[in-house]
Amino acid sequence: MLVKSSTAAIRVSASFPHFNHARKNQFDTCMHNFLNPSDGAILPAMPRKPFPESVQTEVLVRCRRRCALCFCLDQDLDEKEGQLAHIDAPEDATLGNAAWLCTKHHARYDSVSLQTKGYRPSELREYQQILFASVESFERRGSKKRSPAGKRNVGGKRPVVALEVYDRRLPIYQTTMQFVREVVSDLRPELKLIMRFFADTDQALFLYDDSIAGYLDELFKKALRLHTVDLMRTSMRTDDREPDNFMALVKEQTALASWFIDQHAEIRARFAPFLRMP
Numbered sequence: 001m002l003v004k005s006s007t008a009a010i011r012v013s014a015s016f017p018h019f020n021h022a023r024k025n026q027f028d029t030c031m032h033n034f035l036n037p038s039d040g041a042i043l044p045a046m047p048r049k050p051f052p053e054s055v056q057t058e059v060l061v062r063c064r065r066r067c068a069l070c071f072c073l074d075q076d077l078d079e080k081e082g083q084l085a086h087i088d089a090p091e092d093a094t095l096g097n098a099a100w101l102c103t104k105h106h107a108r109y110d111s112v113s114l115q116t117k118g119y120r121p122s123e124l125r126e127y128q129q130i131l132f133a134s135v136e137s138f139e140r141r142g143s144k145k146r147s148p149a150g151k152r153n154v155g156g157k158r159p160v161v162a163l164e165v166y167d168r169r170l171p172i173y174q175t176t177m178q179f180v181r182e183v184v185s186d187l188r189p190e191l192k193l194i195m196r197f198f199a200d201t202d203q204a205l206f207l208y209d210d211s212i213a214g215y216l217d218e219l220f221k222k223a224l225r226l227h228t229v230d231l232m233r234t235s236m237r238t239d240d241r242e243p244d245n246f247m248a249l250v251k252e253q254t255a256l257a258s259w260f261i262d263q264h265a266e267i268r269a270r271f272a273p274f275l276r277m278p
């Protein structure tokens with residue numbers, strides 16, 4: 001094999017007088033880097049297929065021009081100037097490959113070499129789902145009108161509730177207890193679980209009052225944060241980035257975990273006045 005290829009090289013050199021071995025080595029190095037991006041090479045820029053209007057609109061509407069990396073990494077939910085980024089393959093212009101990123105994060109996401117870059121496509125996809133879920137929750141909770149139960153119960157104990165109301169309130173209490181139980185079981189809540197809790201407690205504002213609705217919102221947001229922190233910490237561990245940030249994440253994760261562990265008693269205390277039977 002070796003003999004064959006060196007013979008071939010000699011033949012090529014002989015038939016092409018300008019053949020230059022130094023340039024061939026350069027070419028081989030380039031090809032090697034291209035084929036082995038883990039060596040730290042920056043992949044050559046591929047032409048990006050523009051996103052159709054419908055995809056652009058859907059992403060912009062769902063994220064309300066909030067940047068997924070700003071929100072998940074820095075908890076910054078301000079509207080941002082930015083662009084629609086290709087999460088992964090530049091030729092893929094479908095909805096699943098589009099994310100709205102602020103100018104700073106877009107430049108970083110697109111330009112850093114594979115070895116040193118922080119954000120992987122799978123990571124950005126998750127962050128984007130977290131952002132979509134959060135925006136949806138803020139919109140829905142924010143648009144709810146105050147329920148009659150939201151009026152302050154001035155003076156004295158909360159009155160006993162009719163059986164019909166009790167029957168409708170109880171499932172929300174049970175769902176909340178079950179949710180916290182599941183979060184505490186491994187302290188790594190999946191997005192699916194968090195969104196199910198959000199949907200299942202959607203009616204809470206009409207059946208309880210603002211304080212319970214606010215508390216359910218807090219549970220939802222803290223679970224989302226726990227999910228995000230776990231995601232950030234896991235992806236950091238794989239390439240040992242920024243040890244200081246890593247320690248800060250571990251600290252935050254521990255604080256969230258112990259907060260959730262305390263919530264069983266908190267839920268009982270908060271819901272009890274609403275579930276007093278005649």
Ligand SMILES: [Zn+2]
Nearest residue numbers: 067070102105
């Ligand atoms: Zn950003």
